[in-house]
Every structure is written in structure tokens, then in C-alpha cells.
Amino acid sequence: MRASAETGNQSRASVSEVSNKEMKSEAEVQAEIRAEAGRLGILLWRNNVGACTDDTGRTIRYGLGNDSAQLQRRLKSSDLIGVYHCDWCVKFGPDAFAHSCSGGTFLAVECKHEGWKFPAEWRDRVATNINALALSDDQRRTWAQWNFIHAVRSAGGLAGFALSVDDFRRILQGELVLP
Numbered sequence: 001m002r003a004s005a006e007t008g009n010q011s012r013a014s015v016s017e018v019s020n021k022e023m024k025s026e027a028e029v030q031a032e033i034r035a036e037a038g039r040l041g042i043l044l045w046r047n048n049v050g051a052c053t054d055d056t057g058r059t060i061r062y063g064l065g066n067d068s069a070q071l072q073r074r075l076k077s078s079d080l081i082g083v084y085h086c087d088w089c090v091k092f093g094p095d096a097f098a099h100s101c102s103g104g105t106f107l108a109v110e111c112k113h114e115g116w117k118f119p120a121e122w123r124d125r126v127a128t129n130i131n132a133l134a135l136s137d138d139q140r141r142t143w144a145q146w147n148f149i150h151a152v153r154s155a156g157g158l159a160g161f162a163l164s165v166d167d168f169r170r171i172l173q174g175e176l177v178l179p
Contacts, residue, residue, distance in 0.1 A: 023114040024164075030079060030111040033168045037082065042172075044082035044107065065148070075151065076144035078108035084158055084172060106157035109171060110145045114163050118178040122146060 024032075030046075037044035049063025049072070061067065064077040083104035122143070135143060145161075152159035153176065160177035162168045167177045 026079075026111050026113045029113065029163060032165050033080065033109060033111060033162060036165045036168060037080075040172075042082055042084055042107070043104075044080050044109070047077055047079060047081045049077060072144065073140060074144055075147050076141060077148050078110040078145065078152075078159065080107075080109040080111065082107040082109075106152060106155070106159075107171075108149060108152045108157065108159040109168060110149060110159075110161045112161055112163050112179070116161075116163055116179060118142075118146075118161060123178060 034044060034046070047064050049066050051059050051061045051066070051069070054060055064081055065075060066072055066077070084107045085104050119139070119142070149159040149161070158171055158174060160167070160171040160175070161179055162171060162177060163179050167179065170177050
């Protein structure tokens with residue numbers, strides 16, 4: 001909100017002002033995060049997940065954790081998968097000064113377009129029988145992505161939703177990012 005100089009009343013930004021600022025797409029967010037990971041020396045790979053049919057009619061599934069359609073409805077792996085080494089290892093290398101660490105932490109980043117919001121009512125819920133929920137296809141996908149993020153974090157990994165490089169950095173610091 002901004003104050004009007006003439007009347008002192010608060011007014012909302014007009015629709016045209018808001019639409020003039022283009023939101024970054026998921027692909028743009030993902031490209032920026034991958035570039036930042038490269039600058040930081042973090043191993044990070046694109047995780048394409050899906051299925052296709054070969055010439056014989058067999059279904060070929062690809063992507064991390066994509067063992068079956070049923071599993072994908074409950075647990076969908078993130079867009080970016082990687083290994084994060086501690087800050088010391090990134091800066092000096094794992095062999096510097098006889099430093100030792102666990103070798104790395106599993107990293108999962110689910111990229112979303114700018115402006116995307118995580119459903120607030122889901123923040124404390126995981127692993128609910130998804131069939132019992134009345135969800136759209138997009139909501140089901142987000143629910144399965146949230147379950148994967150929760151599983152990674154529960155096992156000691158770093159994971160979260162990212163709408164920007166800043167969100168990615170927060171994930172690296174161990175913060176649960178739910179925009």
C-alpha cells in the first residue's frame with residue numbers, strides 16, 4: 001500500500017502496475033539456482049521425472065523414486081537433486097587442514113515460479129491418505145512433493161521449495177522453506 005500525496009488516503013497498486021512486473025517462471029528460477037550452485041561448487045542435477053511407452057508398449061519410468069504411478073502420487077522427487085558439502089569443504093576442499101566431514105548432505109530443491117504459495121493448512125501435515133483429500137491434480141503433485149521434502153529432511157538432508165536464489169541459500173542453511 002502507498003499513501004496518496006493529495007488526500008493522505010492509502011490506495012492499492014493498480015492491476016496494471018502489478019502486471020507490469022513479470023514474475024519469473026519456474027524454468028527461470030531453476031536456471032538461476034543451478035547457476036548459483038555452480039558458483040558455490042555444489043553438485044546439483046536436474047531430475048526429470050516421467051514415463052513413456054516404448055515400441056513394444058512397455059512403460060518406461062525415469063527419474064528419482066519413480067518406481068510406479070502409485071508411488072508418484074504419494075512421493076514425488078524434487079526438480080533438483082544434489083550433494084551439499086559443508087562450507088569449509090566448499091571453501092578449502094575436503095582435504096584441507098586435515099578437516100573431515102561426512103562427505104556431503106543429500107540436497108533436494110523443488111523450484112516454483114515467483115509468487116507461488118505453499119498451502120498454509122498443509123504445513124504440519126504429511127503422509128495423509130491423499131485419496132481421502134479432495135485435491136486438484138496440481139494440489140496432488142504439490143502434496144507428493146511436500147511428502148518427498150519432508151522425507152529428505154527427516155533423514156537428515158536439506159530440502160525445500162525455492163522461488164529464488166535467496167530461498168535456495170536458506171535451504172542450504174537448513175531452513176525449511178515453505179513460501
